[in-house]
Amino acid sequence: MAINLQKGQRISLEKSNGTKLQHVCVGINWGAIEKKGLFGLGKTKEAVDLDGSCALFNEQKQLLEVVYFGNLRSKDSAVIHSGDDLTGDMNGNDGLDNEVITLDFSRLNSNINYVAFVLNSFRGHDFGTIPFASIRIYEGTPSRVNEVFATYDIASGPGFAGHVSMVMGVFYKKNGEWKFNAIGEPTRDRKLEQTVNTVAQQYL
Incomplete structure (x- = not known):
């Protein structure tokens, strides 16, 4: 399996030993914004609420359902x-994901063909x-990372400044096989509902 895909790359979810990927996690880690106090005295933290969906x-x-x-x-x-998570890391980067979405392909309803993360x-x-904000899509569980296959740095990555929404990636079924498209693209949307519409129109 390719490690750390570039934007737009597509991979099959078959692992190097021939077995298929069953458990995938999308983890998002970010920090609160540090602001200087009045007259440069002291620093305050402004909570940042990023939402993975x-x-x-x-x-x-x-569209059948949104988690x-x-x-x-x-x-x-x-x-x-x-x-x-309504705040992000308030005391610097602890290296842990603030929100994790877990996907178990073995339980997925057979009529689902696309699983998009935004x-x-x-x-x-x-x-x-945002001082730091990164996404990783990996095989494993919320407490165990087996293999990371896509990461995005959205706090300092080119193209993300000026945006408040993005499409992380889409798992899609082709000829009965699940594959992954690493999208990593910001969108012009403001709200979740708009971002989901953008996915349906542009990325499936």
């Missing part, structure tokens, strides 16, 4: 969200103003 579509590209902070589990329990800045913080 997962949209499920059928073969006809119709997000208001709906933490898909109907088939194949997609599970760890819960809403990110939105809930309060409209520009990605370019």
Whole structure:
């Protein structure tokens, strides 16, 4: 399996030993914004609320379900969200993911053809103003990383400044086989609903 895919790369989810990838996690780690106090005295932290979400579509590209902070589990329990983090790391980068979405392909309803992951800045913080924000898509569980196959640095990556939403990537089924398209593209959308529409129109 290719490690650290570039934008737009596509891979099969078959592992080097011939078995298929079953458990995938999307982890998002970010920090609060540090602001200087009045007259340069002291520093304050401004909470940043990034939201990872997962949209499920059928073969006809119709939206079936969205797993997000208001709906933490898909109907088939194949997609599970760890819960809403409203602040980001307040004391510097602890290296841990603030939100994790887990995808279990073995439980996924057979009528689902596309599983898209998106990110939105809930309060409209520009990605370019966040001190650190990174995404990793990996095989494993929320507590164990086996193999990372895509990472995005959205705090300092080129192209993300000036945006508050992005499409991370899309898993899609082709001839019965699951594959992954590493998209990593910011969008012009402001809200989750708009970002999901953009996915349906441009990325499936």
